Amino acid sequence: MSNLHPFFDMAVQELNRRQTATLGDRSTYIGASDVAGCARKVYLQKQTPLQPDTTMLLKFSRGHAAEWLLDRIFTAGGGVYDTQVELTHPSEPMKAHLDFLFYNDFDGNPELHAIEVKSVSGIPDAPYPQWEDQLGFQLGLLRMQYPKGKISGSILAMDLNAGQVHQFNGYGYDEPTFNYLYCRGLHLLDVLNGRDEPRPSPSILCGYCAHRDGCPAFSSPPVDLPVEVEMLAQKYAELNVVKNQAEKELKSIRQELVDYTGPKFKGHSDRCDLTVSYVEPSMTVDGTLLKKHFPDVYPQVLKARAGYSRLEVKTIRQREQLSAAE
Ligand code: SF4
Known part of the structure; x- marks a missing residue:
């Protein structure tokens, strides 16, 4: 074996295909990260999906690595939970996939606690708005599926290089927030059906966007800085x-x-x-x-x-x- 790179590139693409297979065909529904993200990116990604290169896939795979590790840690600790829990909206093609769903609090009282994992390089001082929106949408669909009982959620930011974990905690189901996010989901469906314009909404995640070239958000400097970039x-x-x-x-x-x-x-x-x-x-x-x-x-x-x-x-x-x- 002399040059590993072609094999490596092929294997990383295959690994990514397997890891995202649990999410199904993402062009057929609006996911929680779509609702929380940029309409232009969602539109282009669903209409003309671009295959990310090896560098980008390796960056994405840090998230899977963090989830894999947390799964083992939570199991070792005796946690009662499921992973990759799929929630479906009853009437619209909208879904959410919970990284972790715990069924008890740490005193053993029944409680549904959704955890969204984010792999980061450096824990930010505050959670990014897109993370909170993603969790807010997940908690809304969770409430629809479980109309009774205590529901809560948190965002677990994990910096594997620094060996640091931080829980942004204290989220619950919030009806106005969910209604707003649901309307964003409806707007995305209109965009995908050609009834509305896919407007860009820049954020820190533009750094991972395969459709940044030609994006109007960056075409006329100075660009207004999103709050998390600021x-x-x-x-x-x-x-x-x-x-x-x-x-x-x-x-x-x-x-x-x-x-x-x-x-x-x-x-x-x-x-x-x-x-x-x-x-x-x-x-x-x-x-x-x-x-x-x-x-x-x-x-x-x-x-x-x-x-x-x-x-x-x-x-x-x-x-x-x-x-x-x-
Ligand atoms: S670069 Fe940013 S604003 Fe432009 S499409 Fe991508 S995510 Fe949206």
């Missing part, structure tokens, strides 16, 4: 300030330490080791001089550098400070 951008800006302050402080502490140790040092205490080693001076190529004195050679020693996205976030305060300084 939340992340603000967090980025705050952490950047902390990082810059830390770098400044590190630089001055480093100088104080090296002033004490000199260029070579090894020391220790009960709490830490301190080592300073000296890097000998070395020579490097001066690109400007090379270009000036050897213009024929210069193009021959150039190598390609991959492009990248430069991210800059300015908070309103920083923007005001900057314009005041101008």
Whole structure:
């Protein structure tokens, strides 16, 4: 076996087909994630489905991995629950699939508790609105199926890399919320039947959308930031300030330490080791001089550098400070 990649790509596609088989033919019904998502994406995905590439499928499979792990954890803990519970609207082609449905609370009292699992890189400070809408729709269909008894739900955000789990808890069946989401479902059915326009509704999930190319939501900058993207951008800006302050402080502490140790040092205490080693001076190529004195050679020693996205976030305060300084 020499090149694994073609086999790997094929196997990932097959795994995805098997994992989503439990959801049935998604072009024939409106699901909870459709109701919570973007009408344009739902329309295009159902009319002209695009097969996600391996990278995207691997990202999606983090969700399945999180569910697989939680299933084993819940079983080990003796939880009474089912997985992938399908709920169907009695009159409209609308469905929801619950990741987990618990039948008791942790004191053994009867209660239906739906859990929607989200695999994340970094637990957000607050749940994304799409997650809450998805759960709200699930709880509505659950109430229709079980008109009596206690019903609740939560969103379990799981960061497998960091080994962190956070439960956004305290959700219950809410009639106005469900009615609103049900109307969104009806709107999607109108869109699919050509009776309404599939308007885009941008969110953090645009990063996973296969129909982003040509999406009108991104065609005329500046784009209005969805609330969860704004939340992340603000967090980025705050952490950047902390990082810059830390770098400044590190630089001055480093100088104080090296002033004490000199260029070579090894020391220790009960709490830490301190080592300073000296890097000998070395020579490097001066690109400007090379270009000036050897213009024929210069193009021959150039190598390609991959492009990248430069991210800059300015908070309103920083923007005001900057314009005041101008
Ligand atoms: S990029 Fe975002 S707004 Fe555009 S279709 Fe995809 S999910 Fe909708």
